[in-house]
Amino acid sequence: MRTRHRNQFIETNDKELQRSIRSDSLLAEITAVISHNSSSIKQLSDAALACLLRQFECCYGAVLMHDTERDVLELVSELGGDTSNPRAVTIKPSETITGNVFSLGETKYLKEVPGGYAYNIKSGAGSLSASHILIIPLKFNNTTAGVVELASFSAFHEDDIAIAERLCRAMAANAINLRTTFENARLVEKLKLVQQKSAIRMEEQYASMQRLMNEIIERHKKREQELLDEIEKLKQK
Template sequence: MRSAIHKIETSNQKYDRVAMLTLRRHEKDFFLRKDLKYQNEFNSSIAAFADELAKQKNAELITLLGNYQTEFNQVVEIEKEIGLTDKDGKKGLLFAKLHEVRLAIDAIQKQVYEITSEKIAYARIWLVSIFVIQFMIALILAITYSNALTTVIKEIRTTMTQLAAGTFPPALTVKSQEEIGQTKIAINHFLERIQIATSFAEKLGSGELKATYDARFGSDVLAKALVNMQLKLSEAEAIQSKINWTNEGTARFNELLKDNTEDLGQLGDRILKTLVTHIQANQAALYVINDEEQCFERISTYAYGKKRFEGMKMNLSDGLIAQCAKERETIFLKEIPKDYVKITSGLGEATPRNILIVPLKHRNEISGVIEIASFQFFKEEQIAFVEKMAETIAAFISNQQSSLKTKKLLTESKAKAEHLSMQEEELRQSTEELQATQEEMNRQRAELEAEIKDLKRKLNVNSDNAVAKLDVFDHRN
């Protein structure tokens, strides 16, 4: 649940922070007060929050919000099963059984007290009779016997008084097998039963759910009630253990994938190692779909021996890997085909007992497949965990592939921009050279026009001088 909250709070998506704080407040109010109204308020608030996100078409946050709600409601159901108050759930059952134990102890105490009182009354009558009959002939003997009997009665009374006060007295000393002796034996047996029941209940209270009840008293009503309570607590602990195991594995993967910028092949090795170690498998391989070559490419392996199969490519329509991706469902093989795969160690190699093939599916898109082999049969919670982690891995691969595509497009765009910039610079230089040529031509043209004007002026001057000379010559003639 913490990881689901963290994914929402660290998301780059925009969302209503006040609504998120309201959800967190309802969550904390529930765990502080154990009141189901806070669960209802939580679900109402999260529904409103989800409607708002739906209007924004924010599918990613809606998915994360749904995970958060699911995990919170699962925790609430576990809390309800354990008991929100001392009268509910397994806690209420435990207290009810303890109340029954107290009532049984009180009843037994009352019965023992009545038996003891009856025995005491009988002993007194016996004592008086003996005293009357033998008073004259055995006064000393009667007094001695009376004192001994009174001592026994006081011893029994003291024992019962201590037990009634809630403390365990020491066992009574049995010196004879007559009625008083039999009474002491019965009281000692009762004390032993109560001590064993109390010790067993204390062990359960301290978490020793594998403790065994003394077989001598296994048929007691109290023993049956306590053993039944032990079974219920063991079932609750098993469920909580599975939840803790799943949360621990999820936390490991979140930490592994958080802000990771490694190459997908190197990261794949770490993913497979973490996954195989957590579910106690033996071998694994990670396949991703190569869109360019239209094939499955094995990018990472675990325990395949010198990674000799890494980089292997497979057709998108052949084999169990392709079948898993096509059906978009997990394939669990319990009967392994001969020579399908071998698990190798220093002592040799052997065929695994079962194989798990899980598609990497994110937003209904398949990005690859994980194949895991093991000598031990996979449990339901292990398969569910692998499927959950496959979704997380698929989301990571999808994001990384999108990032790589974006980087590639940015690189291409940058290269095109640089090429256009170079062409623009060349065009600018050509324009400047053309402008310089045009200016030079204009300058040469201006100089030529000036020379022509000067020549025309000189020609006009020469013409005028020639005309003047002709006029002078004509005048002289």
């Protein structure tokens, strides 16, 4: 009995070790992929999504990023879709299961495909629709940058879901950092433009003030000359 329990304990530990090794290995791979494809959100999404589809043998994947100005989820990357029946480019956070996942910041695993999702998870390689959908928020430090959709013809194992969530956290961290960098750069450019406009206005105001001062001086000189002329006339009388 003790031997059997010990063997079970060893087997359990071995499985956990294998899962940990696989998770760390995949994280290292996607981190490397991200680091070499971080010039834009689009490039980052394409590279990370391709890695996720390959690792989990998915037939379809999509990345939707949150546009904070318009408050919509925008499709920035899609692989394996049915091009003859394209999906909506934007959705509101309050719409669809994907929007709900973004709003709540919680992963959703669908073992049955809802009718509204048939159009966007259809495999481009055939006429069969995927039977399982995994929707993961791109969330890091309580900030959700977007959502990843993965679709497969087979079930997602619990371990795979945990690993996928970990990979998406790494992707989210880089996406948030990249977006912050772009926003800061945009703000700096906006500030420069404001400063340039302010400088131009100050120059225009200075020039206008200078013209006004010159006019006042000229009027003063003219009046002074008129007074001198009048005094001279009075002297002659």
